[in-house]
Amino acid sequence: MTYINPQDVHSPKNHWKLVDVIIDEGPGRCSYAIGTWDGERRVGFRWNGTDENPIGNPQSRGLPTWTMLDDKLHPAVIALAPEDKQSLISAYLNRPRRIELVVDRHPSGRHTLKEREEGKGMYRDLGGPLASNIDQGEFYRAVAKEIASRQEAGQHVVFRD
Structure with a gap:
């Protein structure tokens, strides 16, 4: 059997x-x-x-x-x-939709984290140290905090660098 x-x-x-x-x-x-x-x-x-x-x-x-x-x-x-x-x-399960976070690199060397909810067409820039940041270390520490915070809140996060 x-x-x-x-x-x-x-x-x-x-x-x-x-x-x-x-x-x-x-x-x-x-x-x-x-x-x-x-x-x-x-x-x-x-x-x-x-x-x-x-x-x-x-x-x-x-x-x-x-x-x-x-x-x-x-x-x-x-x-x-x-x-x-x-x-x-x-x-x-009444969970938030999957969120896609994407790093945008500007030719000037600045980094911005953008988000898009699943099923939506447009990305939205996030603020604070996640927007137009020239300090790569500060930027990626802020990205890690953002991802951890969203996952703690139950969001399904997909990150693309």
């Missing part, structure tokens, strides 16, 4: 309602799904089974089950998901 397809795992039924499996890495590997746990939108996680142990982990009374990830890990799972599913997952 091969492993149980994560799309067929619906336990614990009293708490979990599966919406979609967003990552399935195959036998003996992990799977992630979105769904509701006691009515709250969440990311579920489980280890797929193998030929020797088709149920996988976690399990309860011989049934394959899902366990919930801490909300703080949701952005990391979104980043792991296939790119074509990331917007759907973000919207389902």
Whole structure:
């Protein structure tokens, strides 16, 4: 017997309602799904089974089950998901859309960090030490702070230098 397809795992039924499996890495590997746990939108996680142990982990009374990830890990799972599913997952979890941060280098040697929200056409310059900065060290320290701050707030940040 091969492993149980994560799309067929619906336990614990009293708490979990599966919406979609967003990552399935195959036998003996992990799977992630979105769904509701006691009515709250969440990311579920489980280890797929193998030929020797088709149920996988976690399990309860011989049934394959899902366990919930801490909300703080949701952005990391979104980043792991296939790119074509990331917007759907973000919207389902009420997470901000993916933000793209791009460094713009002026011929004068000045650096500016620009941002663009996924689905939008135009970039917007950020201010302070992130705008028209000639000091490369100060600029990149400010970039690191900006990225960390956004990730801490739950945003999915894509950075291009």
